[in-house]
Amino acid sequence: MINFVIIIFIITLIYLSKVEMVKSYYPLMGLQGVLLFLLAFLELQEIDVVHLLIILLETLVFKALFVPLFLLRITKGRVHRHQKSPIKGYYSVLIALVIIVLSFITSHEMHDEFLDVKYFTAATSSILIGLFIAINNRDLVTHLIAYLVIENGIFLLSLALGSEMPMFVNAAILLDIFTSVLVMGIFFNRLKDYFQNTDASQLSHLKD
């Protein structure tokens, strides 16, 4: 089951790397949220109510529901198709595939007994593909999506490495991520109103 969920997650990453219509991002981000919930739930060794609640909040409520709806709201009626990117269509898919294969080889070669190769491959792929999306697109909404893809990778990395932080620290980290997405959304709205479109190349007023 875990293998199946991870494979679906990796497929969403490949699809995210070639998306051209902004509206296609929302269901993909929602799906990633659900998949992350399934993975975190399956990894739970014992059902502890508080722990389960935090996972529910972070994955299903925040990643699967809040993020897609919030993105839909801030881009509604204004942003349909993101700006042209230097690497297009199937070339992006090719790069995403190379990233995934390299991530797998690296994870496999690490030979660490505490490292889960499946999770680590998906996590590093997600972080690197997130960075690729951010670099390859000039559209600001895509930058926001890229940040969220990287955040999903970090969530998977915490599952891969199994590091446990105290509940208070987890809550603080979750609150920080939630607030940063919210604040970015607010500033995205202001940018959209100010510049009439969301092409990052317009953000070149500050120069030496």
Add this chain to the structure above:
Amino acid sequence: MSIVLFLSITIILAATTYLVRIIYLSHAMVFAYVVLMVILAFELVNNVGAAHGEFFLADRLGIIFYIVLIVVSFFSAIHYVKFVSNRKVEASSVALHNAGTIFFTGAIAGVLFASHVGILWALMEATTLGASVLIYHNRNQESLEATWKYLFVCSIGITLAFAGILFLGLAAHKVGHIDFTFSAIKAVASQLNPVWLQACFLLVLTGFSVKMGLVPLFNVDIDAKDASPSQVGASLSSVLMNAGFVAIYRFYEAFSATAILPWMNKLLMITGMLSLFFAAAYLLKVKNIKRLFAYSSMEHASLVMIAFSAGGIGYFAAVLHLIMHSLAKSSLFFQVSQMHRIYASKHDDSIGSYLRINPLGGLVLLLGFLSIIAMPPSGMLITELMMFQALVAKNYWWLAIIILILVLVIIYGLAVRLLGILFLKKPLAQINLKGATWYESIIQLGLILLVFYIGLFRPDFIVDNIKLAIQSLPL
């Protein structure tokens, strides 16, 4: 009062300040917060090394930079009152800015005292959110652009730093369960897989580089200092840089007893050298005076990293240099605010004869210039000499020569712009002589004279406390 209580009050006070729409009352909230900081400082100074709950520790290094934070925050608050009265800022903007100031300052204080890796990360992210509110203050195209870039790049950077923390977690599996406080990590660090520790330190340094204004994520920091009000630029160039340093220091200290120490030193040296190179290259072409000071801050951050990586006396030099830089650079940023009021410009083409037009402000700029280029009687000369001494002690002659050349290039870049502003007659469109206020300049002069005093007399209480703060580092 404990640090936990202080941070709880910070959140309540920031929220209350946001709701207060009477400008004078809003300013009063910030000054009340500074008083609260002073009360906490007395408590901490009397109980150095005391743990505050599971996540905070009032160690000497944290207290030193906390006192600098109080000084800079107090003078920033005074300058913001003047800024508001001159620009006729709306009450809602003042409320948001003052609430952001309290939140940002509290988050920095939290970073300085955080003894838990996760809490340090969360508070560092909180400084990004607080800073974004402050950078956005002017609500124009520049501030919007700078805020977006800062928020986006900082968030990515800090996310990478979190990945570093996760690698530390992976390494820690080997010794069973640890509580992720820096002292617990230090106790077991020598038993952990060095590869994961290296990955952790690399990602943490990359992520927090934006706070110190170092390579690789320095660009957004420069833009933020340019587009924000001058007193915000002063905070970003001083207290936020110190927080970034403390965060990197905590990881460095925790790993300092392991085999990766020489590797960490090399990494810090490379980061410092690259940053110094970029600072020198950009300083030669920049005409905007705020960006000029921002690149100068980058130069000093890189010198701090180089001194720190050299070890020995370099550790002492790095901490003392940061203290003096915080005072001198915030003073210069405050002065830019006055210059902007007088000339309605921040480009050196439109600013000239400043010493004649505003003698007291001109004196601040002249002495500030001498301070940041480490000319006698600036205290920064002493720390830079210590840095060279540390480099030579490690037989890094060739590096010392390259650094000297780059520093000379930077001095030339600064001299061309700043001496031109002070002494040259330029075609000026309009001058508002009422923009100069003596009491602002007196404050700035006081800060710079303090730098001279520290350099000339090296007071025992500063020297002794720094030595005690860094005593856990390897010789």
